[in-house]
Amino acid sequence: MPDQIKTDRRFATTLGRGLSVLRAFRPSDDGLGNAEISARTGLPKSTVSRLTFTLQSLGYLNHARRHDKYRPGPALLALGNMASASISFVELSAPLMQRLADETRTLSLLLVRDHSKMLIVKTWRPRNVASLWLEVGHRLPFYGSSSGHALLGSLSAEGFDQTVEDADGDRGLTAERGQKVRRDAQNQLVTQGFVVSDPEDYFSPNIHAVAVPFHSRDLCEPVIFTCGAMPDGLSLKRMHADVGPKLCATVQELERLMGQGPSSAVREL
Amino acid sequence: MPDQIKTDRRFATTLGRGLSVLRAFRPSDDGLGNAEISARTGLPKSTVSRLTFTLQSLGYLNHARRHDKYRPGPALLALGNMASASISFVELSAPLMQRLADETRTLSLLLVRDHSKMLIVKTWRPRNVASLWLEVGHRLPFYGSSSGHALLGSLSAEGFDQTVEDADGDRGLTAERGQKVRRDAQNQLVTQGFVVSDPEDYFSPNIHAVAVPFHSRDLCEPVIFTCGAMPDGLSLKRMHADVGPKLCATVQELERLMGQGPSSAVREL
DNA sequence: CCTCTAAATTCCACTATGCGGAATTTTGTT
DNA sequence: AACAAAATTCCGCATAGTGGAATTTAGAGG
Structure with a gap:
């Protein structure tokens, strides 16, 4: 999080941004749209759109129904329980x-x-x-x-x-x-x-x-x-x-x- | 996972790779080194090195001690419990x-x-x-x-x-x-x-x-x-x-x- | 203390990747 | 049907990320 790190040659911006998208979710949210994610993370809409596409295709996010808002997906569940178990x-x-x-x-x-x-x-x-x-x-x-x-x-x-x-x-x-x-x-x-x-x-x-x-x-x-x-x-x-x-x-x-x-x-x- | 998606213009490769690094961990692992991660994910060593640097600096991974192997970090715990709660x-x-x-x-x-x-x-x-x-x-x-x-x-x-x-x-x-x-x-x-x-x-x-x-x-x-x-x-x-x-x-x-x-x-x- | 080896990191030139403002499409609302 | 809001796509550019090779670092064993 120190600014220095974010400009470090080794820091993978896209990965950091993608994870910040995941971190934008709260349990009280009933799904999040790209617009809201964009607002919370401060990332441009088009960027969020690409990141959510990626996260969605990997199962970390879900449309419960087509064109519904995004929700945490099964892969996130897996990751989290892995962490808890570790x-x-x-x-x-x-x-x-x-x-x-x-x-x-x-x-x-x-x-x-x-x-x-x-x-x-x-x-x-x-x-x-x-x-x-x-x-x-x-x-x-x-x-x-x-x-x-x-x-x-x-x-x-x-x-x-x-x-x-x-x-x-x-x-x-x-x-x-x-x-x-x-x-x-x-x-x-x-x-x-x-x-x-x-x-x-x-x-x-x-x-x-x-x-x-x-x-x-x-x-x-x-x-x-x-x-x-x-x-x-x-x-x-x-x-x-x-x-x-x-x-x-x-x-x-x-x-x-x-x-x-x-x-x-x-x-x- | 369908190949088609990975070449899609919208797919953020770096994000996908970073997440695959996290997915490489198993609860039975007592920490993972870059070499092992590289072997499990099939990503080049140097790439893994940069990704782990990023994940580490964001708290998703941990060196318990300096130069120890990587372990799941507190941010991953947070993410996972968020998902379970959602x-x-x-x-x-x-x-x-x-x-x-x-x-x-x-x-x-x-x-x-x-x-x-x-x-x-x-x-x-x-x-x-x-x-x-x-x-x-x-x-x-x-x-x-x-x-x-x-x-x-x-x-x-x-x-x-x-x-x-x-x-x-x-x-x-x-x-x-x-x-x-x-x-x-x-x-x-x-x-x-x-x-x-x-x-x-x-x-x-x-x-x-x-x-x-x-x-x-x-x-x-x-x-x-x-x-x-x-x-x-x-x-x-x-x-x-x-x-x-x-x-x-x-x-x-x-x-x-x-x-x-x-x-x-x-x-x- | 000094090898020696395996692992981790850094280097660097290249190019595909991700960027983001603007235009377009889609959705669902009155 | 018409409108507004949100999502997606477009596209040329800049650069972030790449990965093979070179370098550094850290333990292990003598």
Whole structure:
């Protein structure tokens, strides 16, 4: 994503553009037309037309019916499940996180960094409890979400610098603010093992959340596990006393299952 | 995949090649080097090098450590879960299929067509029963697997013709054989709602399986749900009398949940 | 520490590929 | 039927991507 890379002789523009077309889709979309894709990606219509043709002919996109809008196709399903199966902690975490969601009655999430946003990759809803607010595909801002702060706090110094550079100009995440948030998150991780952001900073006052980073051996970057709910169901106090520790314990259990040292949550302090 | 498409002016070669690099990965791989990718895809080394550079810089691939082999990256995880969330039957089917696996003590599968193979996209293992033979990412031959036969049987005439064309020269799937298999599968679908292939035809004598196609509104092509096990745990008789009907009922339940007419399993006969 | 080998990367001249604004066609809406 | 909106196609140009060969890099084994 650094501009330098995009002009690198080695960077295959067409491939990057094609993938950005795929990334334009959200689960809440009921199909996407070329025009909408063009708007979202900023690519010219004719280019999008050729890319969708390609993706469609390879099965990554679908017209459900002739001349309908495009939808994610079977090949994408295959690719994605391949990835989930390869990155083994994803499958292993599922039962643990479902149990956690049930026990704490919170929405439990797995997020990864996507550019300068935190992208929800998987959710586990507590059974028999309504909690329909965040979905796979949503992107939370870096600054102002517990997940984002947890990521900043668990990044190495280099990783952090690069991230701030990437996010340049994005929603008030300046270098100074970033540093402050990072220090705070690091501090919380060391002392208590989880991150609860100051409600003052929250991007949305209706969401309270606790976050814990996880370093997979398979991935070069940490991912974030989070528990969240509306403030009335999840007070600050309960986050600190109950949900935070439980989330933390769950991630440690996952680390144990994966056979990695438990201290990997905090690195290069 | 038809050659005609690859030379079409609209087809973006680089995008297609980049995606084929991603498709080269299997869950059983412990990372892939450029050389191996080059071998699997048939692309020149230098080309692969540039494509992996691109995919890596976009987060679709990972070096876990510097100069390690490539692995699927976080962006791929994001893309895949986006797809699963968009194609709603996938999420809906999970609990039903898990229950089915437990009840029948078979390995339950979801497969989609990938070129001229059936690709395992998801698996549900019966709890507390060892049955470790088929994994996500494995590809079953079209001809000689219940899944493949079920797909052939549920394809429209045009879809079938195109499929046979695609698979041209592949493992003994000739036009005539295909027609025979298709007719048989169609017949089974109409009369009993599921497909059990003649063990004579099986690509592997160690696997017995029942398959049922499912037409999702989101997809232009049917997907296949399957229950399989070793012959000693899953006799022909039990497939017909017990597992087949249960699988069939499960898919019907899924159709009900999705709010689609139940008769979509058999089309354009 | 220094080969040696296999793999990865870079080089470079060529050309097919992808580009994108504009024109055309298709779709479905009133 | 007439219109508007979206999708596709056209086409000459610039260049992005190509791939064989040369170079660099990284482990393995002495």
